[in-house]
Amino acid sequence: MSETEFTTRLESARKDVEACLDRLLGPEPLEGETARPETLMAAIRHGVLNGGKRFRPFLVIETTRLLGGPADAALRVAAALECIHCYSLIHDDLPAMDDDDLRRGRPTVHTAFDEAAAILAGDSLLTLAFDIIADDATGLDPVARLALVSALSRAAGIGGMAGGQALDLAAEKTPPDEAGIVTLQAMKTGALIRFGAEAGAIIAGAGADARARLARFGAVIGLAFQLADDLLDLRADAETMGKATGKDAGRGKGTLVSLHGPAWAERRLTELVAEAEALLSPFGARAATLIAAARFVASREN
Template identity: 45%
Template sequence: MGEAQDFEQRLKEVADRVTVALDQLIPPAGGPEADLMRAMRHAALANGKRMRPFFLLETGAMFDAPEKTLLRAAAALECVHCYSLVHDDLPCMDDDDFRRGQPTVHKAFDEATAVLAGDALLTLAFKILASSETHDDASVRALLIERLADASGARGMVGGQMIDMLESDSPRDLNTITRMQRLKTGALISYATEAAAIIGRAREAERNALAGFSNDLGLAYQIADDLLDATGDEDAVGKPLRTDDAAGKANFVTLLGIDGARERVSILAAQAKEHLAIFREKAHILLQSVDFVLDRTH
């Protein structure tokens, strides 16, 4: 097998471990409210790439951090990511019918169930982190929770989504879009490496290196996503593409052009890798992941 296949295999193994963990952590369907749990499972157990958990787990591995803590933190992070997708897909938000190759939660169930399933997934994320099963040291758990709330709240992911919701007739320039994406998707990607650094008790220089890495990676990831939206195949991606174009919304590709966006991804990828120099050969997997993540076809 070549390096790319090895890597893809590893990505799939990590994704499966996260899915198994989520399956165990989400309450089983039962009682008259069973559709709530079914909707949570529909949202969280679908075939996702689990990129955020992957970065958390692989970063944590560099520090020989405890596996169980990393896996529970990764599951909590994925709960937050999945809840945000459920709410973002709602008719009053992006109004999307398909996600990960299946109907969105409000299509498979109804809108009220989608709102509540998102709420319950967000709540579950904090419950997972707060549990003494996650880590013996409560100060580690509290810090993981505080930073996740920062990354996903009004001044993180939700704030970014709010900016994305603003009327499309308000002009969006590169600065606005960069800030929006840093909040909307960058904050949670940064949390992946930050959580691993907290669990792995990383030194300050290492934490700073990871912050720089994830910052560049997160932005590159979003530009790659816009490139995929502009040039990708709908069947492979599993959701409708060219939606920004249809809505008249500016994104990195409409502002930079396809070639300009590709160049920007290359520069950010090189920068991201440079940040990892401090970890030497231990960063092998993370270095590989940069190219893989940014050269996406789905």
């Protein structure tokens, strides 16, 4: 698949996901809700409908497509995953966490509104994600929806993204060794990317081998994503990234790039892409888009 074809596919998924999120974040309360407060909804929409490539949702859509699963269900699960990701960014930017004023080139939620609004926006998105998956409108049988809720809970929670953020904060005081860095990054960044790849197998009702293979693919490109991000943090400016750069180094946080250097990181990225391609080889030509996604992750510029 050419770079242009991949970019077109990624952009199409982005538009579909954003349209779905726009509908899900409308002003009208759902059955069982009393009201949707205007200021809270404005803060949520500011933190969600603010650009971004929507790469994690793209993985849900493409892994489902690979295995012949239902596209409508994949779109809703993709939107749920993006709700989790955006909640994590909103909370990550708070003064008590990374204290950032810029996200995707715009003021962060606590800067545009206030800290309380940012906390509540994140809380709301976290719970909404599971509401979306559990809803009958997702169109999957209860067993599949339960499996998705379980997998996403573990990817987002104590042993996944939230736990990774706790390790990241601790790393400001006691820099981890290489194994600690790998664990931190696999949790904070890699867990949601892994879920994005694994989700397609659950949605499609695929067997254990396909699910394990796609989960490993997600873990591999999750590591590549973080390596590329660390390289960009070293090389790119804030305008290119849409957020502050160089902050990890400024706070003394160790990264694999700081341990081994940019040349090592570039070689490692090449190895990870090769591993990702090998994992997808049983799917043949049908995996072309996901192979292109692995290459995109390793070579991205923002």
